[in-house]
Amino acid sequence: MSGKPIEGRTTAASEDGVVVFHVGMRINSFAAVRSWWPVVRAMGPMLAELERDEGSGLLGYKSLLGGVRELYLVQYWESKEKLLAYAAAPDKNHRPAWAAFNRRLREGKGKVGFWHETYVVPASSHEAVYMNMPEFGLGRAIGVVPVGRRGDRAADRLQLS
Structure with missing residues (x-):
């Protein structure tokens, strides 16, 4: 900090509403660097892309460690629509990173875990x-x-x- x-x-x-998005990964096998290192590396370019685009909807984020095996981000977004638009945009970094991650998941037999949670928090909540x-x-x-x-x-x- x-x-x-x-x-x-x-x-x-x-006092406006906000979307809180938690996203993270868990290294299930430290020896399987080919499975988890690309996941670690993919987040930086996505965050940089979002920070450059003032209209992206990303308000801010915080990187956190959840012990030795877990890395995660807490992100704050203007709206669920902007979060979902970024996730689905074919010309942004997320789609190819997600496709590559899914390919590695099928090959990696559980060597890296991934999770996300989305909370839509209305105004005054x-x-x-x-x-x-x-x-x-x-x-x-x-x-x-x-x-x-x-x-x-x-x-x-x-x-x-």
Whole structure:
């Protein structure tokens, strides 16, 4: 994590809905580098492509480690439509990477695992609080404001319309 901590309590700036997309992989066999290394390498170009395209719908992301075997990203998107459009676009990096991954899956006999979860979070159904933290997670994706501006308690922030 980088950035200077913001003193005090902040919250995610937006009251709009957001799509939270978790995507990850699990290395089931460290010896099967041919099965998992291309998966690791594919994500960087996709993220770079999305960051260059301001209209892509990607608001931000955070890379995480889930132990020695697991790598994953939490991504924040403007809408499910933009997420699905990127996933299906024939002229973007995702489609060929997904096709190559599926070919390796059939050949690799379970040496690498993959997963994703998508959460469509309507307006007034999310809240966040950060204490003495740099912008982080959803707050980094959409910006932060002092907590009082959106309500001092989580219950207050969740009731905003």
